[in-house]
Amino acid sequence: MGPCRERSGSVRLHLLLAIQVGVIMVLTLLLLRKETSTAEQSFLTDLQQHLPQPTHRQGKRYAVLAFGLTRSTNWTLPSIEKHLFKPIRDAGGSHDLFLHTFTLDVLNNDWSGEHVTYTHQDDYKLLKPTRFLVTPEAQFDLTTQNLSDLTHYPWQADFRESTIRNLYRTNYSLQLAWALMLGHSVEHNITYDGFIATRSDVAFLNPVDVSSRVLAPYSLFVPEIFGYKGYNDRFAFGDLYGMGVYASRQVTYAKCGVEWMAGINPEHLLRLHLEEHNVNVTTTDLKIVRVRATGVLGRDEKKLAQYACASGYQYACGWRCGNNGNDFRCPYNNKFLNK
Ligand SMILES: *[C@@H]1O[C@H](CO)[C@@H](O)[C@H](O)[C@H]1NC(C)=O
Ligand SMILES: *[C@@H]1O[C@H](CO)[C@@H](O)[C@H](O)[C@H]1NC(C)=O
Ligand SMILES: *[C@@H]1O[C@H](CO)[C@@H](O)[C@H](O)[C@H]1NC(C)=O
Ligand SMILES: *[C@@H]1O[C@H](CO)[C@@H](O)[C@H](O)[C@H]1NC(C)=O
Ligand SMILES: *[C@@H]1O[C@H](CO)[C@@H](O)[C@H](O)[C@H]1NC(C)=O
Numbered sequence: 001m002g003p004c005r006e007r008s009g010s011v012r013l014h015l016l017l018a019i020q021v022g023v024i025m026v027l028t029l030l031l032l033r034k035e036t037s038t039a040e041q042s043f044l045t046d047l048q049q050h051l052p053q054p055t056h057r058q059g060k061r062y063a064v065l066a067f068g069l070t071r072s073t074n075w076t077l078p079s080i081e082k083h084l085f086k087p088i089r090d091a092g093g094s095h096d097l098f099l100h101t102f103t104l105d106v107l108n109n110d111w112s113g114e115h116v117t118y119t120h121q122d123d124y125k126l127l128k129p130t131r132f133l134v135t136p137e138a139q140f141d142l143t144t145q146n147l148s149d150l151t152h153y154p155w156q157a158d159f160r161e162s163t164i165r166n167l168y169r170t171n172y173s174l175q176l177a178w179a180l181m182l183g184h185s186v187e188h189n190i191t192y193d194g195f196i197a198t199r200s201d202v203a204f205l206n207p208v209d210v211s212s213r214v215l216a217p218y219s220l221f222v223p224e225i226f227g228y229k230g231y232n233d234r235f236a237f238g239d240l241y242g243m244g245v246y247a248s249r250q251v252t253y254a255k256c257g258v259e260w261m262a263g264i265n266p267e268h269l270l271r272l273h274l275e276e277h278n279v280n281v282t283t284t285d286l287k288i289v290r291v292r293a294t295g296v297l298g299r300d301e302k303k304l305a306q307y308a309c310a311s312g313y314q315y316a317c318g319w320r321c322g323n324n325g326n327d328f329r330c331p332y333n334n335k336f337l338n339k
Helices: 008-032 038-049 073-090 123-127 137-142 161-187 240-246 266-276 302-310 314-319
Strands: 061-067 094-103 106-109 114-117 131-136 194-199 202-204 219-223 235-238 280-284 288-290
Touching: 061 161, 073 094, 073 123, 073 202, 073 314, 094 123, 094 137, 094 161, 106 161, 131 137, 131 161, 137 161, 161 194, 194 240, 219 240, 235 240, 240 266, 302 314
Parallel strands: 061 094, 061 194, 094 131, 219 280
Antiparallel strands: 106 114, 194 235, 202 288, 219 235
16 A cells, blocks of 8 residues: 555545645636636626726737746856757747745755755745746745645655655645636736746747747647656646646646656656646747746756857856866856846
């Protein structure tokens, strides 16, 4: 018998997750339903008449979902502007941005080795969100106090408690950003042409090619890098269905029956979830790097920046320090911001 049935706590967890999933599903169904009852229809029509109408825009309209800590957005913003927002504009499109992030006093991340006073509470404003929600991390943690209640997965051996906690926080964050987007699109009768989810702490080393992709039903595009036997879970774009599945990973998460997979990681779990829901995943050559609160690159990304810099991409050279030019361990150097 798996730990799922042994732990009464996990029953509570599953209930909690089931309720959260329920709310999202209802919202999604509201949005997806082609046929609404007369009463619902007149309610929606009435609602929409009383809300400000968006001005008609030409071109494709995308919803960007920004989730997780904005710990380094102040460093990464130029790359976000250049490689995410500008290519959309250049193709004649536009975007609305929906952001969820946490507030906290001290950032303690054993995985990245960050233990710093958190000074980025207001940095979400840099992304000019259409709608946003900022919640205290401590408040979320109250709902998930006991880690053994939180997870029955035999996680990868080097995952410490704080790492696993961060996975749950990130999940919750993406889920809330998705909910903000659904609320906005229903209120304003907006049908987005595509959905882009990104962690708020990544820098883009090359352009996001969303405009040149056909976002067919149940399609999803993820970067090939950092897949770790699954799919990269830091960035994705796709259509409403594919991304709806992507943003509700907690469905698979709340399930029992995968205890046999020792050493599971979030990327592998994401792959299982997408496969189970028949999402058609295409990998792309997008290169994104996580940037820490200190401006330093994440532990797996130095080689990538090194390569991008050597290939002539000046922005990526901003992390280079030392005399031989091979050292990518230092914080980002502002003088490269406009390159
Ligand atoms: C956490 O949950 C486990 C399993 O349900 C239980 O054995 C343990 O006593 C709990 N710990 C705390 C501090 O509540
Ligand atoms: C919502 O937008 C669609 C097309 O974008 C339009 O056909 C429909 O009439 C709109 N509904 C309302 C209630 O305005
Ligand atoms: C980003 O924030 C950190 C910490 O507050 C600060 O030291 C750094 O100078 C900021 N970077 C930029 C580019 O503003
Ligand atoms: C949510 O958690 C699941 C299971 O831990 C993981 O597969 C997924 O990558 C997480 N999602 C995010 C956005 O971190
Ligand atoms: C999956 O997506 C790719 C890329 O958009 C497309 O070429 C392919 O036809 C799709 N496959 C299916 C089965 O829909």
